[in-house]
Amino acid sequence: MMKDTKQIPYKIYLEESEMPKQWYNVRADMKNKPAPLLNPGTLEPMTFDELRGVFCDELVRQELDDTTPFFDIPQEIQDFYKMYRPSPLVRAYCLEEALQTPARIYYKFEGNNTSGSHKLNSAIAQAYYAKNQGLKGVTTETGAGQWGTALSMACAYLGLDCQVYMVKCSYEQKPFRREVMRTYGANVTPSPSETTNVGRRILAEHPGTSGSLGCAISEAVEAALSQDGYRYVLGSVLSQVLLHQSIIGLETKAALDKYGITPDIIIGCAGGGSNLGGLISPFMGEKLRGEKDYQIIAVEPASCPSLTRGTYAYDFCDTGMVCPLAKMYTLGSGFIPSPNHAGGLRYHGMSSVLSQLYDDKLMEAVSIEQTAVFEAATRFARIEGILPAPESSHAIKAAMDEAIKCRESGEEKTIVFGLTGTGYFDMTAYGKFNNGEMTDYIPTDEDLAEGFAGLPAV
Numbered sequence: 263m264m265k266d267t268k269q270i271p272y273k274i275y276l277e278e279s280e281m282p283k284q285w286y287n288v289r290a291d292m293k294n295k296p297a298p299l300l301n302p303g304t305l306e307p308m309t310f311d312e313l314r315g316v317f318c319d320e321l322v323r324q325e326l327d328d329t330t331p332f333f334d335i336p337q338e339i340q341d342f343y344k345m346y347r348p349s350p351l352v353r354a355y356c357l358e359e360a361l362q363t364p365a366r367i368y369y370k371f372e373g374n375n376t377s378g379s380h381k382l383n384s385a386i387a388q389a390y391y392a393k394n395q396g397l398k399g400v401t402t403e404t405g406a407g408q409w410g411t412a413l414s415m416a417c418a419y420l421g422l423d424c425q426v427y428m429v430k431c432s433y434e435q436k437p438f439r440r441e442v443m444r445t446y447g448a449n450v451t452p453s454p455s456e457t458t459n460v461g462r463r464i465l466a467e468h469p470g471t472s473g474s475l476g477c478a479i480s481e482a483v484e485a486a487l488s489q490d491g492y493r494y495v496l497g498s499v500l501s502q503v504l505l506h507q508s509i510i511g512l513e514t515k516a517a518l519d520k521y522g523i524t525p526d527i528i529i530g531c532a533g534g535g536s537n538l539g540g541l542i543s544p545f546m547g548e549k550l551r552g553e554k555d556y557q558i559i560a561v562e563p564a565s566c567p568s569l570t571r572g573t574y575a576y577d578f579c580d581t582g583m584v585c586p587l588a589k590m591y592t593l594g595s596g597f598i599p600s601p602n603h604a605g606g607l608r609y610h611g612m613s614s615v616l617s618q619l620y621d622d623k624l625m626e627a628v629s630i631e632q633t634a635v636f637e638a639a640t641r642f643a644r645i646e647g648i649l650p651a652p653e654s655s656h657a658i659k660a661a662m663d664e665a666i667k668c669r670e671s672g673e674e675k676t677i678v679f680g681l682t683g684t685g686y687f688d689m690t691a692y693g694k695f696n697n698g699e700m701t702d703y704i705p706t707d708e709d710l711a712e713g714f715a716g717l718p719a720v
């Protein structure tokens with residue numbers, strides 16, 4: 263049944279000694295740099311001194327550095343990575359067979375750790391720098407709960423306090439995620455909450471709101487600023503997070519190079535852009551330097567289509583408007599996506615790095631409706647065994663579509679996609695799908711216009 267197994271194993275594992283020792287900063291190779299973060303008061307680029315009140319110093323340095331191509335991964339972070347890395351690059355032989363496609367499909371599986379997603383790659387880095395600076399703890403937000411779980415694990419390992427503002431609807435609907443975080447010692451507060459000024463303000467304006475990521479970010483930032491020895495950390499969107507996630511792409515490239523494989527198409531789901539940015543970074547670097555060409559596809563939910571239907575503009579990163587302004591493809595910070603089940607893809611904006619690359623036509627984007635995503639997820643689970651996260655299943659669906667195109671054209675393309683995590687905590691969503699109760703929500707142009715109307719005038 264399995265073709266070519268002799269040449270290429272089902273799973274390519276690097277040796278621990280082959281793991282990357284440096285992260286790669288794709289911004290160093292970008293001719294058009296991503297636009298800087300702006301101070302919302304002065305509209306001037308944020309300085310090191312302005313940012314260091316919110317983020318720890320080393321992370322601010324990474325955030326502001328558009329020119330250094332490689333950053334050494336501190337030994338302690340390399341050691342932690344070894345607890346769950348290198349992650350396998352899997353040749354999806356069974357899926358190829360089921361789709362009857364001449365395409366070769368590979369996926370980089372990031373779900374083999376307790377947090378169940380790639381987010382641990384940046385959580386440990388951010389917690390490490392906070393610890394190294396002598397801080398007491400960190401605050402953050404979490405939507406679906408993957409980021410909060412990852413950060414809780416990293417903080418437990420390093421002995422740092424971890425305060426998580428969890429979007430209220432997830433706090434109520436995902437009690438197991440909440441309890442995993444608490445088991446790792448984190449303090450979890452449903453957001454909006456009465457514990458911050460911005461939370462109280464949002465509650466007064468929208469009584470009964472079930473919260474949003476943008477609102478939880480505002481609360482977490484306020485909590486960091488109002489406690490001594492605390493900083494805020496963010497699980498996606500920021501350039502520092504893409505830098506840490508480059509480990510995904512660097513490992514993928516090392517594994518492919520070992521067998522002389524060159525991908526034609528690289529696919530990843532895109533919420534804030536961190537896994538996709540990390541997966542593509544070394545390949546995008548080659549593309550930017552004119553060494554190779556790849557087709558790169560970002561996949562987003564049709565219910566939160568920041569790249570495919572958003573606008574490229576400066577916007578607030580959070581609902582409470584306490585964060586710097588970032589230039590990105592955005593639906594507007596006031597846009598509240600309909601309650602789709604890929605919680606990790608519900609952010610209104612996209613990483614400034616990916617936004618610039620997309621605007622420069624160096625990558626493409628597609629959007630997919632959630633029933634089609636769950637059809638692909640279910641099919642994939644039955645064929646390849648892994649029960650994928652709904653977020654990851656956006657990439658699965660797009661990869662399957664590309665493989666089917668190859669069947670029709672007869673092309674033997676090599677497709678690589680990022681399988682960012684597992685879906686064990688998403689069984690309510692799978693249940694809805696299995697019962698035939700899942701629906702698709704696609705915002706109308708009028709819905710989007712409301713979000714755009716709230717963009718700041720910059």
Ligand SMILES: *Cc1c(COP(=O)(O)O)cnc(C)c1O
Pocket residue numbers: 378379380381408409497498499531532533534535536537538606607651653654682683684
């Ligand atoms: C958070 C998350 C995503 C989306 O976040 P990005 O920053 O866009 O990578 C995708 N998949 C999983 C499993 C996640 O937890």
